[in-house]
Amino acid sequence: MTIRRGLAALALLASIIAPARAQNLDQVTIGLGIPPTVTDGGTYALAEELGLFRAEGIELRRVVLSGAGAILPQLLQRQITFGFPLAETLLAAHRPGQAPLPVTYVYNAGPTNTxxxxxxxxxxxxxxxxxxxxxxxxxxxxxxxxxxxxxxxxxxxxxxxxxxxxxxxxxxxxxxxxxxxxxxxxxxxxxxxxxxxxxxxxxxxxxxxxxxxxRMITNGFLVHRSTIDTNPSLIERFGRAYAQAGIACDANPRACVEAFWRQNPQARPADPDKALPENIGIIERRFSANIRDENGRDRVSGQYDLEQIREYVREMARQREFATPDVPVEQYFTNQFVAGFNRFDRAALVARARALTPPRP
Incomplete structure (x- = not known):
């Protein structure tokens, strides 16, 4: 009887603790400039099915705003946690003689120009x-x-x-x-x-x-600088989950496509058997460039090449798109979280992704 009571007490305690843990997940909102399609949307869909963000203590919400130009104001007002705009959105907003805007790119999600x-x-x-x-x-x-x-x-x-x-x-x-x-x-x-x-x-x-x-980068995750100061752990955990999602999609493009279709049934084509290999090809093309460099070597997830960005800034200033070539690139882009983004067992993740056997569409 004592053992039964003990087991019942443990079951009751577990039923209390589990919802409490779920409630303690960090609520993260990402502002997007365009609606996600199979590449970006597939990344989040597979991440959710694998529980990658929840494993890092994060509950994710995505909102589509009216273009990249709407993301920066929302971030400055701290209405979103991360923005996902092109770098030009921020670089074009910098004015010579003024203090840098209080935002920083923390994760390079587009290491090549797509x-x-x-x-x-x-x-x-x-x-x-x-x-x-x-x-x-x-x-x-x-x-x-x-x-x-x-x-x-x-x-x-x-x-x-x-x-x-x-x-x-x-x-x-x-x-x-x-x-x-x-x-x-x-x-x-x-x-x-x-x-x-x-x-x-x-x-x-x-x-x-x-x-x-x-060679210029495209989208990355942008945060208000106060997040770096007050909650650096959130940035590291978010970036690690996102890095794993990209590697999982690269390892199993089919699982990535089908996860996207399950979460977005309106995007599911009328003839999924015909569309599946075509969509797998799209995934393979995008992630091959994101995950590996032009020599086929694995990239360091989330890392920025600051000199490459400076070269681009000089060119954009020469073409009269940026007000100055002297943009403080090192304040607007950081690699301080890159080691944490990549702190996971890559081989085990790839094996887990390749072991997925999603149902036929």
Whole structure:
């Protein structure tokens, strides 16, 4: 009887403790500039199914704001925990002679430039310079991509607004339709979206970027500096979970795709058997660049190359997109949490991801 009572007491205690622990999870809100698709969305979906963020004591919430330009104000007001804008959003906001804004990028989620300017494959446009007299479509005029787009055009002798128009066409299908109807001659979307355009039956040609633009980072996780000062553990735990999610998707792209479809049934294609290998290809292309460098070596998850960023800042200032080349890069980007991001058993994680046997779609 005593043993039974003891077991009952332990069961009662467990029932009390478990909800309490769940309630003690850190609530983290991420501000996104565009709706996630299979690459970004798949990362979070697989992370949730593997319990990676919860294992780090985090409950995640994502909100899609009206473009990257809306993220920085929300972060400055501390309405979100992490922002996920392009670096240009912050760098273009810096003004010479003024104190740096109290925000810092802590995790490099886009170590290579995944932004593309693409035209239809049957177009006569083969280089950026050939865009003269045409229009480039973007999702919205609040997008953080636009400073880079203007600088790219100037780098080949074209003046935006005079030689080339930059026009809002909407995201995904709306933009694809504008290109097909020749309302714009090019789209400035990320590589995943251009892959999706092609999967929908429109072959595309991607225009070559000059090296300084091709090497530039894209999105990263931006925090208010007060978070670094008061809760550095949260940043490290978040980054570690995100790093593991990316490696898991790279190790098992199929599991990544199917997790995304389960969490986003509206994105599930009508013919999933046909779409599965195509979406796996999109995942493989994106994560191959994110996880490994051009020589095939594993990247250090979350790490920034500050000199590469400084080179880009100088170019953007030369093209009149940044007010000064003297941006305090070392204050706006940090690698102080990188060791913690990578403090996990990579081989065990890869084995766990590869062992997943998700059901057929």
């Amino acid at each position: 932004l593309e300017i693409a035209v239809r494959a049957d177009s006569q446009i083969r280089t950026l310079a050939d865009l003269r007299g045409g229009s480039v479509g973007v999702g919205a005029l609040t997008w953080g991509t636009i400073p880079q787009t203007r600088a790219l055009l100037r780098s080949v002798g074209l003046e935006p607004g005079r030689d080339v128009q930059i026009v809002a066409v909407g995201v995904l299908g709306a933009g694809f339709h504008a290109l097909r109807e020749n309302r714009v001659q090019a789209l400035n979307f990320n590589s995943t979206w251009i892959d999706m355009l092609e999967l929908e039956g429109t072959p595309a040609r991607r225009l070559e970027f000059p090296p300084v633009y091709r």
